[in-house]
Structure formats: C-alpha cells, structure tokens
Amino acid sequence: MAEQTSSRLGLAASVAVLTFLHFALRPLFESWFASPNLLLCAVLISARQLRPGAAAGVGFVLGLLEDAMAVSFFGLATLLLVLVAFIASQTRELFVGEEPLFMGTYLFVGTWLYETVSYLVLGASGGTLSFILLRAPLDALATGAVGYLTLPLVRAR
Amino acid sequence: MTRRDPLLLAFFLFAAVVLMTLPHERQLALAAAARSTVLAPVLQLQSSLSDVRSLRGNVQALRAERDSLAAELHTLQGVEEENQRLRALLDLAERGQTRFAAANLYPAGRAGEVVKRSFILDVGEASGARADAPVVARDGLVGVVRAVSLGQAAGDFWTHPDFRVSAMTGDGRVFGIIRSLGGAPSLMQLDGTPYQVELAPGTELFTSGQGGVFPRGIPIGRILELTSTEAGWARSYLVQPAVHPDAVREVMVMVDGGATADVTDLWDRAASGSPR
Numbered sequence: 001m002a003e004q005t006s007s008r009l010g011l012a013a014s015v016a017v018l019t020f021l022h023f024a025l026r027p028l029f030e031s032w033f034a035s036p037n038l039l040l041c042a043v044l045i046s047a048r049q050l051r052p053g054a055a056a057g058v059g060f061v062l063g064l065l066e067d068a069m070a071v072s073f074f075g076l077a078t079l080l081l082v083l084v085a086f087i088a089s090q091t092r093e094l095f096v097g098e099e100p101l102f103m104g105t106y107l108f109v110g111t112w113l114y115e116t117v118s119y120l121v122l123g124a125s126g127g128t129l130s131f132i133l134l135r136a137p138l139d140a141l142a143t144g145a146v147g148y149l150t151l152p153l154v155r156a157r
Numbered sequence: 158m159t160r161r162d163p164l165l166l167a168f169f170l171f172a173a174v175v176l177m178t179l180p181h182e183r184q185l186a187l188a189a190a191a192r193s194t195v196l197a198p199v200l201q202l203q204s205s206l207s208d209v210r211s212l213r214g215n216v217q218a219l220r221a222e223r224d225s226l227a228a229e230l231h232t233l234q235g236v237e238e239e240n241q242r243l244r245a246l247l248d249l250a251e252r253g254q255t256r257f258a259a260a261n262l263y264p265a266g267r268a269g270e271v272v273k274r275s276f277i278l279d280v281g282e283a284s285g286a287r288a289d290a291p292v293v294a295r296d297g298l299v300g301v302v303r304a305v306s307l308g309q310a311a312g313d314f315w316t317h318p319d320f321r322v323s324a325m326t327g328d329g330r331v332f333g334i335i336r337s338l339g340g341a342p343s344l345m346q347l348d349g350t351p352y353q354v355e356l357a358p359g360t361e362l363f364t365s366g367q368g369g370v371f372p373r374g375i376p377i378g379r380i381l382e383l384t385s386t387e388a389g390w391a392r393s394y395l396v397q398p399a400v401h402p403d404a405v406r407e408v409m410v411m412v413d414g415g416a417t418a419d420v421t422d423l424w425d426r427a428a429s430g431s432p433r
Contacts, residue, residue, distance in 0.1 A: 079177065
C-alpha cells in the first residue's frame with residue numbers, strides 16, 4: 001500500500017514537473033531544430049501507470065492547459081490528449097514491463113502520431129510530407145529522449 | 158480495463174467536444190481563467206526566461222552602441238531640450254503615449270502548428286488594452302487582441318484563418334479584403350479588388366479604416382503578383398506581409414483612438430526617419 005502511494009507520488013511529481021517545463025521552456029524549444037513535447041511525454045508516461053479511465057482524465061486536464069495557451073482551435077488538444085492517453089493506457093495489456101527500448105519506441109510512436117494527427121486536423125497547407133517525415137519524427141525522437149531520462153524519476157519509490 | 162473506463166472515456170470525450178463547441182467568448186474566458194490562475198507562474202517564468210535570452214543576445218550590441226552613443230550625447234543634449242519644449246507646446250507627448258501601449262509578444266503555438274496563429278501579450282486591461290485592439294509593430298500590422306485580463310491579453314496573428322482586414326492602396330483608390338493563405342511561407346491574399354484596375358507588384362497596402370476594428374493607415378504588405386480574376390469583375394493578388402509572426406517580439410497595442418483614428422502619419426514619419 002505504502003509502495004503504491006509512493007509510486008503514485010513519483011508519477012504525480014513527474015507529470016507536474018514535465019508540465020511545468022513544457023510551458024516554461026516552450027520559447028527555448030521553439031528555437032531548436034527538434035523540440036520535445038513534454039506535455040505529451042507526461043501523458044504517455046502516466047498512461048503506462050494508470051487505468052485507461054484515469055489516464056483519459058490526466059489527458060483531459062493537461063489538454064485543457066495546452067488549449068488555454070492558444071486562442072485558436074480551443075478543445076482540440078484536450079480531445080486528442082484524452083484519446084492518446086486512453087489508447088496509450090491500453091498498451092499495458094499488450095506490452096508488459098518498461099524496457100528502455102520499448103519505452104523509447106512507445107514515446108516515439110505516440111508523439112509522432114499525435115503531432116501528425118494534430119497537424120492534419122489543423123489543416124495547414126503545404127509542407128505536409130516534410131512535417132510528417134522529418135519534423136514530427138525529430139520532435140518524437142527528442143520527446144523519447146526526455147521520456148527515457150524521466151523514467152527513473154517515475155520509478156522512484 | 159474495467160467497465161468504468163469506457164464510461165470515463167466517453168465522459169471526457171463529451172466534455173472535450175463541449176469545449177470545442179462552446180461560444181468563442183466562453184472559450185476565451187476559460188482560457189483566460191486558466192492562464193491567470195494555474196498557468197500564471199509558468200507564464201511569469203516563461204516571460205522572464207524570454208527576457209533573459211533576449212537580454213543576453215543584446216549585451217554585445219548594446220556595449221558597442223553605448224560607446225558610440227556616449228559620443229553623441231553631448232551633441233544631442235541641446236536637441237533633446239528643444240524637442241521637449243516643442244512636444245509640450247503641441248501636446249504631442251500626451252497623444253503619442255496614450256494611443257499605444259508597448260508590449261512583449263509571446264507566440265502561442267501548439268503541436269502540429271507550423272505557422273504561429275495566436276499570441277499572448279504582457280499587457281492587459283490595466284494598461285488600457287481591450288478586445289479587438291489592433292496590434293502593430295514597427296513594420297506594420299501584426300494582428301488583433303481577442304481577449305483581455307488584468308495584466309495579460311491573448312490575440313490572433315494575421316495568419317489566423319479567421320483573420321480579415323479591409324485594405325487599400327496608398328493612394329486610397331483601390332480597396333479589398335486581406336486574408337491569410339495559410340501554410341508556410343506565410344503569405345496573404347488580397348481579394349475583391351476592382352477588375353478595371355490592375356495593381357503592380359510592389360504596390361503597398363494599408364488598412365483602410367473600414368470594418369470598425371483597424372484604423373486607417375497601418376502598413377499590411379506589398380503586392381507580389383496577380384493570382385486570379387473572378388469572372389471579369391474582381392481580381393485577387395498574392396501579398397508579401399509587412400510583418401512575419403516569427404520575427405516579431407516587441408509590439409504596440411492600440412489603447413485608444415480605435416478604428417476612427419488615422420495613423421498613416423505614424424508610419425510616414427517612421428519611414429522618413431522621424432521619431433514616432
């Protein structure tokens with residue numbers, strides 16, 4: 001029981017820190033060639049520890065914060081993050097354990113899919129292929145790297 | 158997965174859809190509430206970090222400028238005194254300072270967004286900013302304020318899909334509507350200009366003052382090329398914008414005067430090198 005509480009606290013702290021850094025460091029990340037999506041990283045990592053319903057709740061809250069930062073397309077990030085969190089949580093039943101290779105691939109695929117769907121829904125014209133095949137994978141790689149470094153914090157007991 | 162999980166998913170999805178379909182004013186109010194409470198410390202830090210980065214980059218340039226400015230100071234002291242006397246005489250000081258509020262602009266991007274469409278300003282109601290206030294930079298039109306809280310405002314760049322502005326040529330003879338073309342590089346399109354007149358590439362476009370939001374005379378961009386003619390009654394042009402969202406950080410928000418003002422002279426004076 002105490003171990004579970006400690007694990008939840010570690011997870012909550014990780015999500016809070018990643019969320020804080022996501023918004024605070026956004027101007028810095030935007031000037032980089034590949035920018036990690038720390039908010040999505042928080043959603044994906046928490047989804048591996050939570051039941052699908054709870055993960056969707058985390059996705060809802062963090063998505064609402066993301067939407068609050070941009071006036072346009074309000075609610076889009078909330079909707080996408082709820083879906084991502086729920087689907088990501090389902091992977092617990094397919095893949096057991098948190099091997100570094102699996103977690104890296106999981107974060108990479110999750111971020112890539114999220115950014116691609118978000119890009120397509122936003123309806124930006126031009127440069128679609130370069131975004132999907134270059135920009136989004138680079139962002140996904142950066143997110144995977146950050147998530148990999150964050151895992152020890154989540155596992156802290 | 159328990160039976161409760163799909164129900165929770167349905168609830169959160171429903172709530173997200175409700176958020177998306179709320180009236181725009183409600184969405185803005187929700188976003189403003191989140192920014193002024195949960196996100197306030199983060200925005201404060203973001204603003205500080207941005208300032209630190211900007212200051213660090215400017216230190217070298219400022220040192221060089223300081224040396225040359227020190228030499229000029231002696232010469233300018235007399236001019237400065239004369240300037241102050243004349244401004245007080247003509248009451249320009251009051252008019253010039255209350256018309257605009259200087260602000261730092263922070264683009265508000267989201268995943269998958271190549272071209273920035275929205276921004277946050279570090280001025281709010283306390284500085285006189287209001288919804289629908291035009292936002293301008295030295296080179297011209299940046300966008301418009303959409304929502305205001307006490308110390309903060311959120312707005313849309315001209316790149317936003319919903320953004321429209323009535324435009325005219327410098328001589329005030331040709332009018333049309335400017336909208337963003339979307340995508341990158343960021344370009345505009347001028348629609349609805351008369352078929353009888355063909356605008357030459359390089360023609361400057363300004364806000365016309367029509368529409369009740371933007372005052373007359375703010376530079377918007379320059380004509381690049383003719384893109385289409387509509388059934389022999391109107392022409393459309395590709396427009397090179399005066400301001401690119403990625404390149405602007407310091408802006409001015411119009412706090413009074415509103416859409417009825419004519420600000421043409423501000424940019425005329427800037428172009429001729431006079432102080433604004």
